[in-house]
Amino acid sequence: MTATAEHDLLHPSTPPCLHLLSAFLAMEPTDSLIALARECGGGRVTERVQRFIWDHCMVECSTQAGKLHAPYLKKFLKKLIAEVELNCGDVLDELYEHYAHFMTSLKDSDLERDNARVFKSISFLFPDGCLELTSCPESRKLMVPLHCSLNMLEGDTGCSVWPSSLYLSECILSFPDLFTNKSCFEVGSGVGLVGICLAHVKASKVILSDGDLSTLANMMVNLELNHISVETNMSETTEDPYMVKTVKCLHLPWESVSESELQNLKPDIILGADVIYDPICLPHLVRILALLLNQMKLESKGADGSVNGYCQGNGNGDKFDAFLAKRTDNSATNAGSKKGSMAFIATVIRTIDTFDKFCALLDSANLIIKDVTETLRPSNLLPYMQSYDRTAVRLFAISCK
Ligand SMILES: C[S@@+](CC[C@H](N)C(=O)[O-])C[C@H]1O[C@@H](n2cnc3c(N)ncnc32)[C@H](O)[C@@H]1O
Incomplete structure (x- = not known):
């Protein structure tokens, strides 16, 4: 896929980015998010896809009504970083830093708390x-x-x-x-x-x-x-x-x-x-x-x-x-x-x-x-x-x- 074609895809109002954003906001299982992220990048979670996730999912959504669930974000970031690293890609600094912040502030067991x-x-x-x-x-x-x-x-x-x-x-x-x-x-x-x-x-x-x-x-x-x-x-x-x-x-x-x-x-x-x-x-x-x-x-x-x-x-x-x-x-x-x-x-x-x-x-x-x-x-x-x-x-x- 050419850079222009990929750029054309990464608009929050058109699929598959619209689907990724909607799935993220609906707290769909993180594996589904990764699959949609791959689709956005034509098979790979490229840097542009990561930038889209950072700008539209992590930053923009954090200003919307209600706070996003931190343990869910942590789990998603962990999977996202693993996916990019597995494919020998470069992880965006912002994503690493945000994950590091969650690592120090949250325990994995927080996600399993069933009364959340x-x-x-x-x-x-x-x-x-x-x-x-x-x-x-x-x-x-x-x-x-x-x-x-x-x-x-x-x-x-x-x-x-x-x-x-x-x-x-x-x-x-x-x-x-x-x-x-x-x-x-x-x-x-x-x-x-x-x-x-x-x-x-x-x-x-x-x-x-x-x-x-x-x-x-x-x-x-x-x-x-x-x-x-x-x-x-x-x-x-x-x-x-x-x-x-x-x-x-x-x-x-x-x-x-x-x-x-x-x-x-x-x-x-x-x-x-x-x-x-x-x-x-x-x-x-x-x-x-x-x-x-x-x-x-x-x-x-x-x-x-x-x-x-x-x-x-x-x-x-x-x-x-x-x-x-x-x-x-x-x-x-x-x-x-x-x-x-x-x-x-x-x-x-x-x-x-x-x-x-x-x-x-x-x-x-x-x-x-x-x-x-x-x-x-x-x-x-x-x-x-x-x-x-x-x-x-x-x-x-x-x-x-
Ligand atoms: C399985 S939930 C479905 C909730 C919602 N309709 C949905 O589909 O997302 C069943 C709902 O029926 C309510 N409910 C169950 N038994 C009830 C009863 N005897 N009288 C009134 N409401 C009842 C519960 O409090 C609950 O909100």
Whole structure:
């Protein structure tokens, strides 16, 4: 590769450099970063690539919202230096010096601390021809900074970013017309990523919820990080013109939420990502879905007793296809129309028995479920994220019979 060709590649807004930068900000595994760095240099981590990493990843990103996680930077620099040395290249002085600083100030075990909370950014990249974001149509990228945990296990479950919320976010951004001007309510919202995407596609109302108080507190931090004002059960917030939108955050444990608490929500669309995993919680989750979907079915009944929108059909799932085809093809005429509601649940099926139990509970509650993964396949907006296996996620639509 000629020097000019390589120079042309090293621009932060074009792949593969855009992918390297996005992967770095999303704290992708350091091996993925090295692979992308090699791609930037046409097979080698050249001096220009190192300069790009220093200028755009290490220096520029350190001035952005939230501090980059030092143990992660140390691990990346160690791999980067080893890669260059292995290929008999010259390591940039700045990279050596920065690594030496980490060597004296950090222990390797710091990275393994499983309670670490970090700032990372998820960059959704819009390929040409893909639907643009209504909130910033000129931009080909939506960057969502998040405060989250590196530990997906016990205790910090809701503060991690799960693959289904990445998938649901890609769906929202790929099919914005389905959600624009719709009142949306999410169960088990975790870090709040789905809600942030809903705010960007201009859902008329966004209500997020979680049963875990520390998760809820972290979710609010994330909304504010993304310039979204927060309204809670306790507070009424006045709209701030400098914020993207106001999102409501509710403490809503599925086991104890009362029918009257749910009555005022009246969502057009209910969402959930990676919420089908604990068999003990499932009856409570299904109770909430049934209450909300049936409430909206009753509200959407016409004077002649006929049912509009999502709840229309012969009960075998045809209504989902008809509805989705209509919505994805033609949004403008439907936007704002009040119809019965539908739930979209994205999930990785880890234990088939648990999923079967969920389906059986839906059936007893007079609800039907349809796999719409193929119908609503989103664009790949996270092409740099090798740690995210989008093929493992299924999307289900749930409605009343
Ligand atoms: C696996 S995490 C998924 C978080 C987020 N939706 C995502 O995909 O990144 C499950 C979420 O559901 C919440 N959750 C689990 N059981 C719950 C319950 N019984 N009531 C309310 N929320 C619950 C957890 O606190 C957690 O935030």
